[in-house]
Each structure stands twice: as structure tokens, then as C-alpha cells.
Amino acid sequence: MRKTANEQTKQALALVLLVALTVAAIAGPTGLLAWAENDEVLEQRKARIAILIEERDALRNRVELLDPNGADPDLVSELIREDLGVLHPDEIVVTLDDD
Template identity: 35%
Template structure:
């Protein structure tokens, strides 16, 4: 009598955790939601990285863009001409 009762108890325990556990059927939905959130964050970070790479490319000596150099120099030195209007962005 003790053997079948222990077997049923173990089966119930493992069955419960297979369904409701962290890695069970219920937990799978939470993991899938987290994966979707992280993939969207990765896409945003890749886009930001591409934007930064383009800006860095414009400052490289081989492909120096005069407008970019002027913009960075003015931002660093905080200088403008008296007849110019400065619009600052983050």
C-alpha cells in the first residue's frame, strides 16, 4: 500500500510542476513574452548602432564631411556666429 501511495504522490508532484513550474507549460508563455521584448530591444539597439556608425564614418579622415566637422566643433566649443540661429538637439 505504501509503494503505490508514494508513486502517486511523486507523479502528482512532478505533474504539477510540469504544468505550473517556472519551465512548465504556464511558464513557457512568460518566457516567450520575454523573448519577444528582448528581440524588439535588440532591433532598437541595432538601429541606434547603425546611426552611430554612420556619424562616426562621417568623422573619419578618409571621408571627412566639412559640415559634420563644423557641427562637432561648434558643439564642443559652444560657439556660433553673431548672425546665426542655433537650434540645439540631444
């Protein structure tokens, strides 16, 4: 029993479609190979987010220390000295209580 040319064409198209879907499932933008890359990018972004959270928390603390109703005198002194250009990078500031 010989297949007609029309049936062979249909089978060839079905085979091509099946191969294309298989290739897309493996190497496509959402395929198996992309999953490993996406996992790596996700881990890098999680690490970056952790760094940004630490920076945000440090800035939040600094803002709280500069609250106009109760600014930290040590931080205010440091900022003023830095703005005036009299604070050096290797300088260590030691404060003494007036008690």
C-alpha cells in the first residue's frame, strides 16, 4: 500500500512541526537551556538585592541620626568638618563625655 503524495506531505509537515517544537522546548527562550541561565541571573539579582537592602538600611539609619528634632551630635560634627574640608580620611575622632 503506497501513500499518496498528499499524505506524505502531511506527514513531512507534521514531522517538521514536531522537530521545531522539540527544538523550541530545549533551546528556546523558555526552554530547558534557558532555565539554567535564568537561575544564574536570579541568584545574581538576589545578591544585588541583598546589597541594596543593606545600603538602604544604612541610609535609613543615617537619616534617623540627622533628625532635626534630635540629631546625633557626633554625626553632625563629622558632616560639618567634612563640608569644611577639615576632616581627613585617616583621622580618628574620639569624643569624651562632659560627666
